[in-house]
Amino acid sequence: MKINSTLYALLFLIGLGILAPITLSAQDAHFSQFYSSPLQMNPALTGVFPGEYRFTANYRTQNYAVLGNQAYKSIAASFEGRRPVGRDDYYSLGIAILRDQVGESQFSQSRAVLSGSYLKHIGSGRSRGSGQFLIGGAQLGIAQWSYDWNDLWFTEQFEVMPGSQTAFINFASSNGEALSMMETDLFMEFNAGVLYYNVIDEDNSFYLGGALHHLTEPNVSFLDDQSEMLHSRWVGQAGGQVSLTREASLLPAIAVMGQGPSFLGIGGMNLRYSNRDWREVAIRAGLWGRVANQGESGMGLDAMVVSAILEVERWQFGLSYDVTVSDLSTANNSRGAFELSLIYVHPSKDRFKVICPKF
Structure with missing residues (x-):
């Protein structure tokens, strides 16, 4: 009954996000595999992994069928480590970088931030490997726009x-x-976020979080005598893991974000199958839907995303493809975006393993 309740709650959150009646479109670079780009989503995700340190890399190319060599290209990478405070609490530090480029003008956004978080243990469950954490995180760094x-x-x-x-x-x-x-002045980036998660047992968990980016709303104008403020961006996310059998589980998730007059939402789930061996190998396959602004017609389904992930001990390799279903499909023959992700988690030498959900 507990597992069914978790599944119903997660599906409700995903459906709510997909059907939200907001008529906006996104501005900042985003990844369809948002669950594999944690530090780009929420500073509070810094250190939320079952190991000593983690390296993450993401690559995305979009609308190649329309723009050719001038297609959208987004590259991100991050590195983070975690240290205990006592037995159950932790602090984490990391660094994250992003470069996004598009068009004949080679318009690009570049930024680098230091990321930190504090993981506070707020409760233990009845089963082994269960627990609840509340996390606060922040990022501080520099960024620049150019063309x-x-x-x-x-x-x-x-x-x-x-x-x-x-x-x-x-x-x-x-x-x-x-x-x-041809470039803006260097400006400061300040982002903050929170995350709560509850690991019910080894195969069931859920999480809920939110973040605010560009809190300083810096001036990004290319003209000396004018001011163009960069809107703050808010992010909301929810998801978890629901076991079906000993080997199979569902990983539903949703992410919504708004920035000034812009909005984007993506939700769906991956089906995960594991061999349950001490040298664990697991595969995931998923289907996701993305909603965004459709111009004067308002909010609509923008793309369907198919994903596949391979987990081999410390490594995780992700591949996804966006199939355009909006009016843009006429121009790009439904060929949207191609995305790759890589995650490496180095195991901890500590006696007590950090309790974390699967994303």
Whole structure:
């Protein structure tokens, strides 16, 4: 009965997020495998893993069918470690970097942050390996936006040859724009988040968390005499693990985020099968749905995401593909995004293993 209640609660949260009536679209870079990019989602996820340290890497390319070599490319990586405070509490420190680039202008966002969290044990369960934690986390770092307008052309550079109907773009002529900077000043990043999780037993758990990014709302204008504030971004997440048999379990999850006039939500689940050996090998397969702004038509289903993950002892390899189902599918033949993830967790030498949920 306890397991069924956990499953119903998780499915309710996922359905609520997918059907939320918010008519917005996302701005910051995001990953469909959000469960495999923890420090990009929530600073409170720093240190939430069953080992001594963790390395994570993510790569995403989007809309290659439309933009070719100028397609969206997002690369992220993080490294974190954890140390005990007494027997049951922990503090964690790490670093996370991200670079996102798109288009002929090579517009890019780059940032690097130091990440820290404190894991507070707030209760133990009846079964071995169970427990509850409340975590607070924060990130502090620097970021910069940049682009290259030399490969762009503007209306003032569009010319027609005299006595001819032939038109061309004169890149040598003035573009008529007040462009003087190809990059913004370095600005500070400050993010904060919280997370609660409850590990009921070895194969059943749930978690709930939220975060705020860009709390300082820095100026990201490319013009010296103007101000363009970067909106704060909020993130909400929920998920867990529900056992079906000794070898199989479901890992449902949802993530929603909003930034100024923008919104994105993704939810679904992975089916996990493990050999339950001391050298554990597990595979996952999943289906996810992403909702976002559809322009004037409002909120709608943007893409379906299929995922596959291989776990081999300390390593986890993830692969996913976004199948576009919005109006953009006419232009890209439903070929959306391709994504890879890699996670390495080094086992701890401590006698007591940290209790963590599976993501």
